[in-house]
Amino acid sequence: MSRKPTLAVVGATGAVGTVMLDILSRREDIWGEIRLVASARSAGKVLSVRGEGVEVRALAPGVFDGVDIAMFDVPDEISADWAPVAVARGAVVVDNSGAFRMDPDVPLVVPEVNGAEITNRPKGIISNPNCTTLAMIDVLGVLHRRWQLTAIVVASYQAASGAGQAGVDRLRDELEVVATDRSLGERPGDVRRAVSEKLGEDSPFPAPLAMNVVPWAGSLREGGWSSEEMKVRNESRKILGIPDLKVSATCVRVPVVTTHSLAVHATFAGRVDVGNARRLLVEAPQIVVMDDPEAGEFPTPVDAVGCDPTFVGRLRQSLDFPKTLELFVSGDNLRKGAALNTAQIAELVAAQLTGA
């Protein structure tokens, strides 16, 4: 293949799609045509990518004709239906939904961790991991390569945009409600009542998010686990290639617009020297170490948002668990957590297709 590959972005108008167009406009321009695809409702809209206006086309089998790589940033059921259509028309699909991630014939790829697996795609589909897993996986990948990870205990601090633009809008609306009444938040249920009276009950979250934390994301799985917690477990195992990795995750939504954070208790086959771990992380280009708490340096969402790298800090040796390292990460769930990782996978596939 000598021409530049043609790319389709399916779900171009969503929260992740919007960030994707920004990312495609800033990264090295390896693409020929970039075709934008969305639901019929958004067809005809003109969006800017690489400084040019591009008209959005309605999702239909024909939009994939001549497409080399199709990125999907759409709900699971749309991917499940349409990714095989794109493959049948000759495209390699990079899918950001949960539809194919645990399929043994679909690689689940983070370029810095297991990029070589993109070539092993019998279904023509490559999956992009869940945004919560992605917030920590670059850091864990670096440490695992050196010290062999055996177990993680994770608690998340997940942003509203993990629930899409509707999640962001709801959080902003709720923040306006609670900011106008300085008595709220000190009596049982008063925030719940104020938010419900002003905004109604129709929210992407199962409880108020402003001035609150909500220990639930996704749907119920066996044993009281949430689907989000099961994704962290299963996807970490698959990406890192450790089928028996012990994982325990508690996923909690917090009133942050964008950028997921995680407190990670990571256990290895042997003792890890904190200084060596810090050096390895500093050397990794996709990671920024912020670890001087007395100087106010630690990862926070308002600093990491809009950035490509994962921020890591609070590195410390567990006092009572000799083979365990504690750390705290913040990563933009729309960038590395979604659009950026998808773009990176697509670039690897493009390099393979063009022999670059």
Place this chain on the structure above:
Amino acid sequence: MSRKPTLAVVGATGAVGTVMLDILSRREDIWGEIRLVASARSAGKVLSVRGEGVEVRALAPGVFDGVDIAMFDVPDEISADWAPVAVARGAVVVDNSGAFRMDPDVPLVVPEVNGAEITNRPKGIISNPNCTTLAMIDVLGVLHRRWQLTAIVVASYQAASGAGQAGVDRLRDELEVVATDRSLGERPGDVRRAVSEKLGEDSPFPAPLAMNVVPWAGSLREGGWSSEEMKVRNESRKILGIPDLKVSATCVRVPVVTTHSLAVHATFAGRVDVGNARRLLVEAPQIVVMDDPEAGEFPTPVDAVGCDPTFVGRLRQSLDFPKTLELFVSGDNLRKGAALNTAQIAELVAAQLTGA
């Protein structure tokens, strides 16, 4: 002693003191005189307790004359100086600061867990635990009595009022700033700049708290640990009476006004049946179980704030750690986390003094 005991409340005008006066006005009235004490700056103010106006007196040795029990809700250094003065004047001190908690001659008491230890007070001082430890300790106490706790891995979601009224005021000011500009929170540092421009840098928190999470509370200890994280470890061991309890805590501040939450990964000597654990917790009067995620039932700060019990939910068997139970707790850090537990200790001492 036949008369009703005299109580002094030192720090009556602070965030915890204010909740204390409310609690003293609502609980069984076992007190004779209630004397209110604060810094000279607040002397002369009249505060309401038990429906009556009481004038605040300035902290001085003489205010403890005739006092049977003195509660201290003041910074560590004030307690360190003045608790011995109160003891010398004949009072038993119940201290909510960190000044004496790890002193082997000072019991650290949670009435439902180790109430009997109030009698063993060679210095005349009893300490009230840190608010973060208190958010989980009733739940852990119940489970430990039955299954023998060996290790906990904890990540906290701590409220602004843990940093006093100044923390609450700062959070509310920051929320007003971010609620007025719906573009904030999507670019690196924009929240930090907006908050700093509008409110200045003088904050009880080392980073913006609105639309953010801040993985730091307290001061730096050896190995990169925060003082707050060390308190959780050391105080849990002392209260539960497990000197070799393995503890790993990550303390994170979140934009919640009042009520701390914790994700707890609790390991026991043997396998714990989740159903039995839930039943034991339901039977404990100081605990409310909210554990039906599909029905939207899980603990959250906006529901638990202003309530006496600890809320617990998200109970589940760890999938990869056979002896481990996962749970999520929310507890009002000014009530059970501070004023309520102090009042309960004072009531136990009063019962002992009066032979009730």
